[in-house]
Amino acid sequence: MTEQSAQPGFSTRAIHAGQEPDPxxxxxxxxxxxxxxxxxxxxxxxxxxxxxxRSANPTRTALExxxxxxxxxxxxxxxxxxxxxxxxIMRALLAPGQHMIVPTDAYGGxxxxxxxxxxxxxxDHSLAKVSQPDAIRGEIRPGVTKMVWxxxxxxxxxxxxxxxxxxxxxxxxxxxxxxxxxxxxxxLQQPISLGADIVVHSTTKYCGGHSDVVGGAVVVAKDVxxxxxxxxxxxxGFHQNSMGAVAGPMDSWLTLRGLKTLAVRMxxxxxxxxxxxxxxxSRKDVTHIHYPGLDSHPGHDIAAKQMKRFGGMVSFQIxxxxxxxxxxxxxxxxxxxxxxxxxxxxxIEHPGRMTHASVAGTELEVPADLIRLSTGIEDADDLIxxxxxxxxx
Numbered sequence: 001m002t003e004q005s006a007q008p009g010f011s012t013r014a015i016h017a018g019q020e021p022d023p024x025x026x027x028x029x030x031x032x033x034x035x036x037x038x039x040x041x042x043x044x045x046x047x048x049x050x051x052x053x054r055s056a057n058p059t060r061t062a063l064e065x066x067x068x069x070x071x072x073x074x075x076x077x078x079x080x081x082x083x084x085x086x087x088x089i090m091r092a093l094l095a096p097g098q099h100m101i102v103p104t105d106a107y108g109g110x111x112x113x114x115x116x117x118x119x120x121x122x123x124d125h126s127l128a129k130v131s132q133p134d135a136i137r138g139e140i141r142p143g144v145t146k147m148v149w150x151x152x153x154x155x156x157x158x159x160x161x162x163x164x165x166x167x168x169x170x171x172x173x174x175x176x177x178x179x180x181x182x183x184x185x186x187x188l189q190q191p192i193s194l195g196a197d198i199v200v201h202s203t204t205k206y207c208g209g210h211s212d213v214v215g216g217a218v219v220v221a222k223d224v225x226x227x228x229x230x231x232x233x234x235x236x237g238f239h240q241n242s243m244g245a246v247a248g249p250m251d252s253w254l255t256l257r258g259l260k261t262l263a264v265r266m267x268x269x270x271x272x273x274x275x276x277x278x279x280x281x282s283r284k285d286v287t288h289i290h291y292p293g294l295d296s297h298p299g300h301d302i303a304a305k306q307m308k309r310f311g312g313m314v315s316f317q318i319x320x321x322x323x324x325x326x327x328x329x330x331x332x333x334x335x336x337x338x339x340x341x342x343x344x345x346x347x348i349e350h351p352g353r354m355t356h357a358s359v360a361g362t363e364l365e366v367p368a369d370l371i372r373l374s375t376g377i378e379d380a381d382d383l384i385x386x387x388x389x390x391x392x393x
Contacts, residue, residue: 010187010263017069018062018064018256019256029257032249033249034249035053035057037051037053053249057248059249060246060249063217063259067259070259071191071192072190074220074221074222075219075220075237076219077220078252080214080216081214082204084216085201089218090114090123090147091239093146095123096121098123099123101128101139102126103150103154104128104363105130105151105154105157106151106155107155111358112359126139129159133161136169146176147170147175148166148169148170148178150180151179152184153292154183156313157315158290158292160298160299167195171195174228176198176226177225178197178199179196182200182201184307185201187263188266188270189307194306197226197232200217202215203217203255204342205340206265208343211344211345213254214251215252215255265344269311272375272378273310280314280316291310291313291315292310312374313375315372315373318369319369320369322352325350325371329349329371331389334385345378346383348372348373350372351372355372
């Protein structure tokens with residue numbers, strides 16, 4: 001008899017973790033427990049811990065179990081949106097008077113939350129380039145900095161951070177490292193294995209993968225490196241229940257369904273993105289291409305080390321400035337002009353006027369000639385032909 005490997009492969013876990021066949025009916029797909037409350041066997045007699053669906057719901061439990069497995073963490077939490085998960089992390093683990101470090105290139109909604117909501121609550125922040133560990137080290141305030149927050153790849157400039165190096169810097173300072181892994185997905189990158197304490201996702205994006213659900217997830221490492229936060233999972237769980245921005249059963253079910261095909265989708269997203277980048281390289285009017293799969297990308301070597309592939313997100317800049325960029329995003333037919341990313345359909349957008357409009361006038365303002373692509377899983381030739389006609393001769 002051959003000995004089984006200690007851990008099944010990614011796709012096996014994505015399909016089975018937290019999703020055992022129903023013991024009564026044998027159904028292989030988890031049920032949607034569309035219920036708000038549960039019968040108790042006497043006062044306090046909860047069945048398997050379920051009493052009220054804000055606190056716990058079996059469909060949400062299946063999702064939380066699965067995504068924790070895929071990220072290699074100890075405990076997962078599913079939220080109504082990615083920002084709800086982010087807010088819960090900060091509220092649960094930071095206090096007024098403390099400080100966090102934020103990327104100079106970050107999702108506009110994340111920065112708005114930190115700059116407008118957390119700052120008003122009393123949590124200060126400073127900015128640092130995630131691609132420069134020494135810049136992050138330079139922003140550490142001894143005894144005050146309690147969290148380093150990074151995205152890698154970043155949104156929308158596709159910057160790359162050396163997760164292991166930043167984890168060492170954060171932990172030396174007694175700070176947690178939180179990694180937004182939305183662009184990479186758990187399939188392409190597992191930050192906890194590189195030293196991160198907490199991973200956050202907008203599951204609306206690649207985890208859900210079909211542009212039909214809004215959600216978020218937080219995964220906490222088994223061994224949080226900073227003793228002060230050894231109870232991070234318990235604190236996040238308490239705040240999740242107390243604040244109540246949880247994923248509903250239908251949203252949890254849709255996200256769980258998306259995770260089952262994550263591996264095959266990410267391979268196709270990556271295949272198509274590479275072909276699109278090759279086309280963009282042939283255009284003389286494309287001045288910059290931001291894609292970590294390019295040898296010329298400043299973070300290419302680190303991305304190659306910590307990512308399985310380079311993903312489906314591409315940003316590029318063109319001659320003609322903002323007017324030309326706006327014209328191009330309005331001319332595509334296969335690429336849909338829209339916000340969000342990570343779905344099976346290809347999306348195109350102008351970050352400066354759309355996803356990152358909230359950071360205009362700040363240090364996070366993005367170039368006016370920048371176009372962001374979320375490369376879907378259509379036929380690559382159709383995507384390239386559509387970009388070619390939109391860009392013109």
